[in-house]
Structures are given as structure tokens and as C-alpha cells.
Amino acid sequence: MSEAIKKATRDGYGAALVELGREHEDIVVLDADLAASTKTGMFQKAFPDRHFDCGIAEENMIAAAAGMAAMGLVPFASSFAMFAAGRAYEQARNSVGYPQLNVKIGATHGGISVGEDGASHQCCEDFALMRSIPGMVVLCPADEVEARKAVKAAYAHKGPVYLRFGRLAVPVFHDEDYDFQIGKGEQLTDGCDVAVVATGLMVNEALMAAERLRAQGIGARVINICTIKPLDEEIILKAARECGKIITCEEHSVIGGLGEAVCSLLSEACPTPVRRIGVNDVFGYSGPAWDLLREFGLCADHIVQVAASF
Numbered sequence: 001m002s003e004a005i006k007k008a009t010r011d012g013y014g015a016a017l018v019e020l021g022r023e024h025e026d027i028v029v030l031d032a033d034l035a036a037s038t039k040t041g042m043f044q045k046a047f048p049d050r051h052f053d054c055g056i057a058e059e060n061m062i063a064a065a066a067g068m069a070a071m072g073l074v075p076f077a078s079s080f081a082m083f084a085a086g087r088a089y090e091q092a093r094n095s096v097g098y099p100q101l102n103v104k105i106g107a108t109h110g111g112i113s114v115g116e117d118g119a120s121h122q123c124c125e126d127f128a129l130m131r132s133i134p135g136m137v138v139l140c141p142a143d144e145v146e147a148r149k150a151v152k153a154a155y156a157h158k159g160p161v162y163l164r165f166g167r168l169a170v171p172v173f174h175d176e177d178y179d180f181q182i183g184k185g186e187q188l189t190d191g192c193d194v195a196v197v198a199t200g201l202m203v204n205e206a207l208m209a210a211e212r213l214r215a216q217g218i219g220a221r222v223i224n225i226c227t228i229k230p231l232d233e234e235i236i237l238k239a240a241r242e243c244g245k246i247i248t249c250e251e252h253s254v255i256g257g258l259g260e261a262v263c264s265l266l267s268e269a270c271p272t273p274v275r276r277i278g279v280n281d282v283f284g285y286s287g288p289a290w291d292l293l294r295e296f297g298l299c300a301d302h303i304v305q306v307a308a309s310f
Contacts, residue, residue, distance in 0.1 A: 006169040009200075010108040012147025013165045014039025017076060019148070020155050021047045026072065027155065030065050032058045032079040037167075038108045040078045058083040062091035062105070069101040074155060077103060081110035081164055085126035096160045097133040103161075104154045105130075110140075110164040111251035112279060112296055113201065115289035122284035128256025130162040131229045137161040137182060138229040140250075142203035143172045146226055149180035157182055166251075168289055170201045185232035187239075191219030194307050195239035195246050199225045199258050202249035202277070202298060209303035220307060231261050233269070240272040245310050247275045251298055254278040275306050 020027050021043055030052045035041035044051035054061035058079050065075035077084070084107040085092070096103045107126060114122045130138045137157060141147040147165060154161040173188075188203070189210045198206040203224045210220040221243055223235060240246055246266065248259040259276035266272045279296055293299055 005172050007144035007172055008166055008169045009141050009144055009147035010039045010165040010167060012141065012144035013106055013108065013151055013163070014042035016148040016151035017043040018046050020152060021050065024074070024155070027074050027076065028052065028068055030054055030061050030075055030077045032056055032061050032083060034079055037080070038078040038106065040106070058088040059091050062088040062103070063095050065103045066091070066095040066099070066101050069103045075103055076106050078106040078108070080121060080123070081107035081126045082121050082123035085129050085162065086123060089129055092130070093133050097136055100135050100159055102158055105162045106165065107162065108165045109167045111166065111200070112284045112292045112298060113166055113168045113251060113289040115167070115292060116286050118286035119283040124251070124253045124279045124284065125256065126164060127228055127250070127252045127258065131256065131261070133160070135159055136229065137227070139182070139226055140164045140200040140228055141226050142200060142224050143170060143174055145172055145174035145176060145178055146180060149178060150226060153180055153182050164200065166201055168201060171204050173204065173207065180226070183227050183230045183232060185227070185235040186224040187235065188222040188224055189220065191221040192243050193219040193245070194310060195221040195223060195243040196249060196303060196307070197223045197225055197236060197239070197246060197258070197262055198249035199228060200251050202251055205298070205300045206249055206303060208300035209307065212300065212304050213307055216308060218307060225258060228258050228261060231265060233265055236262055236265060237270050240266055240270045245273050247277060247303065247306055247310070249277045249303060252278055254280055273310070275310060277302060277306060
């Protein structure tokens with residue numbers, strides 16, 4: 001296991017773009033006047049001729065990325081999740097998804113942990129929006145190592161990909177030899193009393209919760225789901241059959257995200273009791289990121305509470 005250093009997954013995004021840029025001349029990066037925040041500024045510094053600042057015009061940025069992909073380039077179009085998935089949804093659907101163009105959408109600052117920027121920027125609907133586009137792969141890495149590997153896997157994948165990255169620095173728990181594959185989940189702990197299926201920064205919270213539950217005599221199987229679409233059905237069905245109870249954890253609305261994807265699978269293939277931890281059909285508000293996560297129940301303490309009372 002890696003040392004308990006902390007990095008934001010958006011840092012992994014920027015670093016991976018630079019690494020890809022050195023290896024592949026067809027990669028181009030577009031940004032919507034947020035290069036310092038999305039970390040595409042790292043690519044801009046290394047490859048200024050392949051970085052395009054589209055200004056505060058996200059719809060145009062996605063349309064331009066679609067045109068570049070049609071020419072054989074591999075564009076990564078970047079902005080905050082609220083704008084990349086929300087404001088530019090029509091272009092993501094019609095200009096990228098419908099023709100199945102090879103565009104990668106890098107969305108940073110997803111979820112409640114945007115913090116002080118408040119509800120207008122705290123996008124908790126992006127998984128639902130992007131999952132609804134046919135053929136769109138949806139990724140949400142749990143730490144900086146997985147973020148870098150997810151970006152490289154997205155480049156290798158032929159077709160549209162949506163990648164969600166966080167603003168907060170979170171513990172890095174993956175080693176550099178971690179074998180990331182699109183569509184594959186990852187079992188992180190053993191346990192047969194309850195399975196905790198988590199994505200993004202909630203994976204680390206689930207790991208902390210599992211330690212506390214173990215002290216209470218409850219075995220929690222933590223499963224990291226970076227690929228929200230296509231879902232790793234095999235690992236989830238196995239957990240459902242062996243544990244009998246599932247808790248899903250995501251920094252996203254309980255509507256349309258990982259929880260609903262898991263529930264849809266289990267209701268048809270293996271009916272299993274499920275508790276969903278996420279944002280409960282409300283908007284966020286301004287405040288310190290970690291305080292907001294606790295306020296909305298997106299923390300290890302709440303996972304422990306739900307598991308112990310399940």
C-alpha cells in the first residue's frame with residue numbers, strides 16, 4: 001500500500017495529460033478559462049500548441065472537441081463538472097454521444113466538496129446526466145494514482161468518456177502497480193456481513209468505516225467502483241450473494257448515480273437489501289468542504305451508523 005500522502009484527483013488528471021502528451025502527438029486539451037483549477041495548465045505549459053483555451057463557453061468547447069475528434073485527434077475537454085456535464089449537456093449528447101466520437105470530458109470540482117463555492121457549483125447530478133447518454137463511459141477515481149491510470153485508460157478507449165475529478169486532497173491508497181481497467185471494480189477489504197460499494201472520495205471513507213466496523217465485530221467488504229458505467233456486475237453480484245446486504249456510497253445525488261445503478265442491477269438479477277448514502281434530493285450550500293461532507297452524511301461515521309443498524 002502507498003504511504004498516507006494526500007493529493008487531489010484533479011492533480012492526477014493534469015499529470016496524466018502531460019505524460020500522455022509526451023507519448024502521443026494526437027492528444028489535445030481544451031479548457032474553459034479554468035486551466036489553473038482543472039490542472040490542465042500543466043499540459044498547457046508543456047505543450048502550448050496543443051492546449052486551447054475556449055473561454056467561458058463550455059458548449060462551444062465540447063462542439064470544438066467533437067470537431068477535433070472527427071479529424072482524428074483525441075481531445076480532452078475540461079471544466080468544472082457543473083459546466084462540463086450540466087451547461088454543455090446538449091453538446092455532450094448530440095455532438096459527442098450521438099456520433100460516438102472519441103472525446104474525453106474531464107470534469108473537476110464535482111460534488112459537495114467544492115465547498116465554499118456553494119450550490120451553483122456543487123454538481124451532484126453529473127453521473128445521472130452522463131449515464132443517460134448511450135455509449136458514454138463514466139469514471140470517478142478514488143485517489144490520485146487511480147486518476148492517472150483512469151485518464152490513460154480513457155485515452156486508450158475508443159469512444160466518449162466522462163471523467164470526474166475532485167478538488168479536495170484525499171489519501172492515496174493505491175500502489176503504482178495497480179492494474180486499472182475500465183469496467184472492473186476492485187475489492188479492497190474482506191468481509192461477509194455487509195458490502196460497501198463506493199466511488200470517488202467515498203472509497204477512503206468506506207475504508208475507514210470498515211476498520212471501525214471490524215472493531216465492532218462486523219465484517220465490511222469494501223468495493224471500489226471507479227467505472228460507474230459500464231458497471232462491474234460480476235463483483236457486485238458476488239458481494240450481494242456472499243454478504244446479503246449492500247451499502248452504496250457516492251458524492252452525488254441518490255437519484256441517478258451509483259446507488260441507482262446498483263439497485264437496478266440487483267432488483268433484476270439478485271434482489272438484495274440496499275441502503276444508499278449520497279445527497280438526498282437536496283441542493284448543497286456554501287461551507288468548508290469537510291464540514292459539508294459530514295453535514296450531508298458523506299463520511300465514515302455515517303457509513304458505520306448505517307452498517308451497524310442495517
